[in-house]
Amino acid sequence: MSAPSEYLLWSHAELDEIRQQRSADNAMGRSLAALEVRVTASLARGVVIPGQGEAGSFEHNTHKENARLIEGAALLGRLDDDTRALDHAHELLAGYAACYREMPYQVARNTNPPGKLFHQILNEHIWLLHASLGLALLKPTLSEAQYQTLLEGLFRPMLEMFTETYRHDFDRIHNHGLWSVAAVGICALVIDSPSHLAISIDGLDGTGETGGFLAQIALLFSPQGYYVEGPYYHRFAIHPLCLFAEALVRHCPERNILEHAQGRIGKSLNVLLSSAYPDGRFPALNDASRTMNLDDEGARCAMALLAARYDAPSELLTLARQQAGCWIQANGVVLMRAMREVSHEAEVRSQLFHDGPEGNSGGHAHLKRGKGLAAQHAVLTAGQHGMGHGHFDELGLTFFSRGKEVLKEYGFARWVNVETKFGGRYLKENEGYAKQSVAHNLVVVDMQSQHDGDHALADTQHGNVALLDGCAAGARAQCDNAYENVAMQRKVLLLESHHTETPLLVDIISLQSEQPHVYDYTFNHGGQVIRWWDGEFTALAAWEVMGNSAGYQHLWKTGQLTADTAHSMTWLDGDSFHSWHQITQAPADVFELRVGANDPQHNLRPDAKVMTRLTATTQTFYNLFESHGHFNEALEQCGGARPEVISFTTLPSPDGVTVLELTFSTGQLVLVLTDPSLLPALHELEIGEQYYRIDQEVMLLER
């Protein structure tokens, strides 16, 4: 790919290759067909350039779509040598060039400075980026007069706004900053403005340390490639990253951008794509929608760039099948070819992503088992807080099994671009509930959120996490700073054995303190509760609000069980049953909860939760989750509605060693978890009447 790229990201020869995918039955073929439909519709409609409007309004949506149409029509025009499409792209640009200078600024709706087309400048950056790619495709056949009109009316004023008017904001290290530098940099490459290109790469001070693309890459991503705000914003940040990186590879090869910061771009692609669940959705960590997935434009570019510029692991090429479309660019063609060569579904593998610019601010363990849609994926999170989009969820757990998220993230409280929901912006229940600790799958201490719910404090601290030895999918995490004088530790494992059809999730969470505290173990589940197996469940005659603050004010208590040290419940979610078994050392109350109290504007979803509460100084919650059986309501077929685990108990063990006994109709398993520091001294362990040699952190014994 050292051939000239006449159209910035596309060369003549590459357009020929893309054209050959036109009727292919693959993601590229579908994207090309979709592009043709959109451009044809726009040609039929004609140029529409509306005034200013709210997020989610017709005006907002039309401006957004117009930028994409400028790029899309120009690209289709080049692919098909179609003058009508090229003219359409030019007319759209000319329409904006005719009015942009005189257009007033919008009113700011949040902390983001306002643009002219949009109420936040971020959208204007995105607009410029697409429009610049369109201009790159059009430029070779524009007359000088046409070109100058576009430059003076549109591109120069935009650059001026971004780099002069909002100069104070240009170097900000943030996902918005990435869009800003990529838009300015790509525009600069197209219109040949070396000064703008320089600041977009090296920042305003020219050092590459405090602003510009180089600094954004080095500071926003950990050395391993993890993005501080989590997957939802990662896929958003990676879009300009991919586009600007590809442009620099082609036009500034001397910058060696792919090698920058120990090859951080490639690592970041890997982390983003590896963090997706088997169905292509991203775990909704921090502020995030529950449906964002690999079909996002950014993720499409990431997958294509990884396939073309790196050695993409076959696990990710398998996952690429969850993408309906593909980046219409030479890298996308390479991806299509690479996918053809991966004939069967690759086994997934567990990974640990270190967080922080130095890679020493905790991290995130992605534990995986299995293949394809049947694979399991658990995330144990103990990294940085995630800045303004962070949730108070150190040691939080999410879990995907049998095609669904079983331990659910709530995600954000927001309907993006839904005008009738506060203009599509973040709702106050996002702070009020979604970010609070109790919204997550973890233990809440004294009904307060971690770090007192203080973002600034949380941003200065982090947990730690490591993979467990002796287990293909296990991790332990700890955090001693989320609550004053309470140390938290969590161990999570996916256990494979011949006793169950699907691996089991073992979840052990320990709290140590010298003072007594209220500990609330809580998890979010979907579907319908089928049955509580032990104790007496009471449905409340009137629902009660759980508290006044830290998210508890938004929780209804709907039912409860008598206090006990063992609890077990089965629920049905779609076509699969799931069961939860818990053992505590002291008796715990169990509550069924539902989200939605104190929500007159219907900003919350009425999701179901379970909470176990006890008061103790030091306490461990031993949990086991299993997916079992099947139910097809339409065919009225059902099997395995009862848990496969008949009993789940702890056995006596020395300090630093946990011994769990799991009984099935087919036999028994004993799981021994040993503090690694004890291993050299510990030789044998007596379990029941037998002695076992213990030489690994995790040992799974058959009995």
Next chain:
Amino acid sequence: MSAPSEYLLWSHAELDEIRQQRSADNAMGRSLAALEVRVTASLARGVVIPGQGEAGSFEHNTHKENARLIEGAALLGRLDDDTRALDHAHELLAGYAACYREMPYQVARNTNPPGKLFHQILNEHIWLLHASLGLALLKPTLSEAQYQTLLEGLFRPMLEMFTETYRHDFDRIHNHGLWSVAAVGICALVIDSPSHLAISIDGLDGTGETGGFLAQIALLFSPQGYYVEGPYYHRFAIHPLCLFAEALVRHCPERNILEHAQGRIGKSLNVLLSSAYPDGRFPALNDASRTMNLDDEGARCAMALLAARYDAPSELLTLARQQAGCWIQANGVVLMRAMREVSHEAEVRSQLFHDGPEGNSGGHAHLKRGKGLAAQHAVLTAGQHGMGHGHFDELGLTFFSRGKEVLKEYGFARWVNVETKFGGRYLKENEGYAKQSVAHNLVVVDMQSQHDGDHALADTQHGNVALLDGCAAGARAQCDNAYENVAMQRKVLLLESHHTETPLLVDIISLQSEQPHVYDYTFNHGGQVIRWWDGEFTALAAWEVMGNSAGYQHLWKTGQLTADTAHSMTWLDGDSFHSWHQITQAPADVFELRVGANDPQHNLRPDAKVMTRLTATTQTFYNLFESHGHFNEALEQCGGARPEVISFTTLPSPDGVTVLELTFSTGQLVLVLTDPSLLPALHELEIGEQYYRIDQEVMLLER
């Protein structure tokens, strides 16, 4: 098809034709592939004949599956000339023949007499039917000794149980009765027992009037083909109907079964298949699951029989695309061919199905607009009660639009075959909530169910319904007997115009009485409430139970609006917005409700409802439902989140005439509904300052 059918429902020549579909990319090809997988797995597993168990248990499921395997392995054996598969089918039969006589009876779990393999005889009938079809396929190559062993050990004792032991039950007119006569009749044809064949057709008294197949057909189905219990049980009853009818066509042509009772079989196929929503699901009228669909075995047979033995309308052949599989029989081959010839999606059309054996016990209006999955389908129900499975839902309404049920039926309270939910049987909340009037989309009077919630009373009465003139999709229904001294009338229309992307649903429901009553207009919706447009919504600080009986004891009140004569609310369900606008003559309170109070066993789903309440003697609720906009959360695209209807009002009009004015950003529509008896006298109507000529029951005027 007058060739010999050597294997009862299959001839040599037909098996050849089926074989040619083996790798076809159609429903038959998929069914053949699935059959091969099942039989191969069973061959690998070997013959497993367990003891007795509960519904949903391993034993129950295995017996059920074994009957299907006997038929399936025998059929695959004949198709492939595969001795192993044929032997497997024979071994299964021989296994049962070895133990059946000595097997004790099960314990009865409901009003159904117990069988030996199953706790209700119904399952044993189904078992015999499949096993008999298997025997028909095996018989030509069995030795006389083998054949006699099967007869004596299995088939004769089963026939004896069904026709002697349970002789008192054999003539019962019921869906179970249809299975009984079809099983006995088909077995009689296979083993050549004229006496059993005679009673299965003509009943025990030989008249064909009180029992047997002929009487079942004439009494269970209305002359137009409607089945008294509704679609869910219709598709269940139609399965033996199709099989036995096909057998009689082939082996007793002199019976002219397809002409029996004015061709009721064909009409019944038509009604069943026409009642399915565009996505293939059946509206969950009366006791029904919400997921039962055209892929049910009975519906598959019905579609194939209709295509092969009748002229199937192209609307139904289009709908057949919702079937993943197909009846593996010659009729299925004909269906596959017929579907190929329907190249485009046919326009749906509204239909009225009269209820009752004489066709004069009310009926059910199916109102439809559009094509394919985008079609709309509303059902206005005013027929018979539906015997033991009936719901108290006269003048109930269901509505499907944009790929989803918008006005939802609750369906039954039951998890079929889920052992851990009361053995898969009907739950007490089925009577307690699901059947009660308030569970449906209608007006409840004085917080009581229709007919005092008395099934016996309800079975003696019915409403009436007719299609409206002057409208492709409109109906009016009335019922004066559901509540003492209250006359109810409902008019429902799907309005198409250039003002909205999707047709509007107009729903006008009137109550007349001389005494004041509490009227509760109620509907069930999915998704998430986005916004109330008028009035002040208050979320309750503590949820309250709505009442003590008639289903109200299972409803939570979660929020309310100030009393007013106009209400409007938008909700989001998946990718579409829906809005409801209501006008009442007197101020009405509005409540948001949620199902699930007083349900300690989690037998109810926490569905959302809206209720409007007022007290009046005579009152009309004018309602308008619209589907609008679109939302793709994953792509973060949204448009049209606000209702397209800007205002909805009634205009002054003479008695017997309703005038509704609908205002859009694009103009105004006036809907004039006139009592047909007034039409001859009514010449012109002044609306605003204009005069309109009124000559039809429904007139839609542009302004």
